[in-house]
Amino acid sequence: MTSTTSIAVVASAADEARDVVEAVLDAIAIPVLAYFVLISTSLLILILLAAWEFSHHLRRIAFARREEKVSSLLAPGISVIVPMYNEQAGIVASIMSLLALRYPRHEVVVVDDGSTDDGFGTLREAFDLVEVRREIPDDIPSQLGASSVHVPRDGWTRLTVIRKDNSGRSESVNVGINAATEELIVLVDADSILEPDALITVTKPFADDPTRVVATGGVVRVANGCNVRSGRVTTARMPTTWLPRIQVVEYLRAFYLGRAGWSRLRALILISGAFGVFRRDVVVEVGGLDRHSIGEDFELVMRVHRHLRRKKRLYDIRFVAEPVCWTEVPSTLRVLRRQRSRWHRGLWETLWTYRGMTMNPRYGRVGMIALPYYWLFELVAPLIEFFGLLFVLVGLALGVINVPYAMLFLLVAYGYSMLVTLASLTIEELSFHRYSRWRDLGVTAVAAVIENVGYRQATVWWRLEGWWSSLTRRRAVWGTMTRQGFVDDVGATSGGE
Amino acid sequence: MNSTLSRHLLFVAIVVVTAACVLMISITGVARVLRTRSTRHDADARDAVHHAVLVVAAGEDDGSAASWLGSLARRDRDAAGAMIVGLLPKLQGEPAEVLVEIVRGYGSLDRAAGDLTSRSAVTRARAAWTLGLTRDHNDVEKVRPLLSDRSSEVRLAAVETLGRLRDVDAAGPILDTLSPSGGRAGVPAVTVAEALMRLGGGIVDELRVALADDDPARRDVAARVAGHQQLIALTPHLRQLLADDPSDVVRVSAAEALGRIGGIDDAAALAATCAETEPSPLRRAAAAALGELGHPAALPTLAALLGDRDRRLAEISASSLLEFGVEGRNVLDGVAADAEHGRAAAFALELDRLRGEPRGAR
């Protein structure tokens, strides 16, 4: 073949390739735009629903006397369960603040998951623990049970510390549930900081409707940068570095308001791993946390939904629209990456495990609305965002895409989302306004903007990484994965987002 | 997608997004400014009236503080009113009456009475609650109709208010709000129960009716109130519920109530409820109730439960036995030695010993 012919062949091949790309881009141009418009619009709808829920709630508490609820003889008892792994630094302050919560009847159960540091030693010293021969019931069967049980020497303080060999957070929580004596269980991370009235706030739905409510969640906020004294957040401040700042914004938007919106729809499927409240008997009935699942608390909620719907029992899972818990978020890229990767992996695995419920009318709004939404707009979103961005860049380079379209894409994908974020900030200002300084408000607004310039794209990649690692099934590493995640992530929340 | 279409869409999108963003930011900014300004005002006003209200509330007033409060300007009145309204639920006696008069002088009570028919549910609810602070029985008739208000907020406030006003005659209608007709949401059980408990012992008849009602929520509330209010006349009915109510929740409440107010017959009934055929939450409640009841007839039952397969039941039985003093401890001692069945007993004894240990100053 002569050189001109080969050039012609290459040229025509390039032309064909170009035609293909052009055809593909033509085909997906509008659907991709539509997808992003849909996501943000749905989020906006959820936010409006949340705003409605908040305004209702706020007007109510304007004249609901909280102190009388505290002394109520009818308040349900609470067991706060705290799994602990190498938390020596803050565990004593954390447990002290948990014991100090305002509530007529509650206990704290700490489960030391075979820590290699001296967390237990510090607890023993601070609370004057003595070992007792308590036999922990095995309502939830566990592989590695308690090896020793300790209580404070005075015999009255309602703290129980259980030591066991290391076997992961889920199993530790299950052992804690077994040891719990009250009818409600609150699952918190060892570094979660609770509001003083958190227990009252978040158990109100249970007291209102004891036969139906089975689980509740409250609002989780970012603790980085806040003034914390004696295990209590005294003033809310924005974090000092940008990575946590952006996460504040994320939490406000997706978590804080997204959850409230779903709760209003009565289709809540996600309660944060950092803080969730359940009826003990229901959790025991479904078998506790699944120790093989990375989805943890998310997986538990799904299991509860499935179980109760199959039994055709009337039940309710509610979100209480008030800040109750503060948690440390990752401040380094490495830890953040691991967290996001793990979350998305947990999301995928749980959605896949419960795929039988999706689009299944038997499971009501959870199956028909919430689960499809999560599949389409939470699970698949990073994939579409990734390929959308890729095609736009490729198309631009090949001259197949015109600049206005590219800008339109960017605007719709990111600008609209920024608008949604700002809307959630506005609602926060109108409702709880926890950040009192003007400066913090400004920082939040700026964070809302720069979230879309690099941060979001990074989380897309990390989420896809997590998904991929799950698809390639590194089963053997699971046990260590959960624990590694727990060890290295300084205070990262586990479980679903 | 062709260039012109993109350009147009882009233009529209930019305008919409920018306008909306600007709107959000403005609302946020304005809201903050307004709020900071009003908080500052409130703080100043509060300090001024704080001392006067305190003097009146403590009953240390010779009349001058009260009349000063009565003559306040509008802005300070709001602050004083808010402070007084916060204090009134916690106070009783003459100072409370004086404070009520001050608030009445502000016109707040007349306004509240008028607001009872407001179009806004929140306003109606708040009005009902405000009237409840007066503890004036005359206001009762105004609030009663709100028990069947169309808004659940208002029904709830009405229940709370009537409880506070000790409107004994409203016991029946209050119970009705648990499950109103027309598919409305019921008032939370806790609110109804607490209101009923404020009404005192005169509501025995209404509770007796409720204990036999079709609605398990009503039976449940009635059982709890009976127990907390020490209404011994209702124990036969509670025993009946314990024996054969279709709802386990109601049976548990009946067990708890009998633990509080039962007699020897009830010890036998509760002991029977500990049988293995019964659901475990009920067994546990019955075992705890036996401890509360404290009747020696229960000792054998509790002793037998120490080795039960349900370890939590064993724990509860052990701590119940501690309530029986020396006899209970003897039983526990006897079982504690047994390696397999004695662990719950051993733990209970251990805990008891820890509690009894005298300690010097730390």
Add this chain to the structure above:
Amino acid sequence: MTDRSNIPVLVADDDADIRELVAFKLEQAGYAVTKVADGSAALDAIRAHPPRLAVLDVMMPGLSGIDVLRQVRADGAFDGVRVILLTARSRDHDVDAGFASGADDYVVKPFSPRELLHRVTIVLQRS
């Protein structure tokens, strides 16, 4: 009127309104009042400068009034400290629990400040 200015009294309640009200009433009657807002502070204050009488709210975060009472009674050095419990609970069972833990008297909310002062006087006279 008896001179009460030497008589130290502790008031512990996490509700600021009640704390200030009770403290004010007792101060007007001439007592030397210290105010604290929670159970741990109450315990520390009692240990550091034992008062003749402590008015403790039962429902406080952390150490409740009854917890404080138990710890105080467990230590023989504080036998001279009289305790009045202040609470919204009024059921007999809980009153018994209060007395069983070593309380000298019990005042139920909503309360009358005059009644409270009366009880304080009586309890102090008894000792």
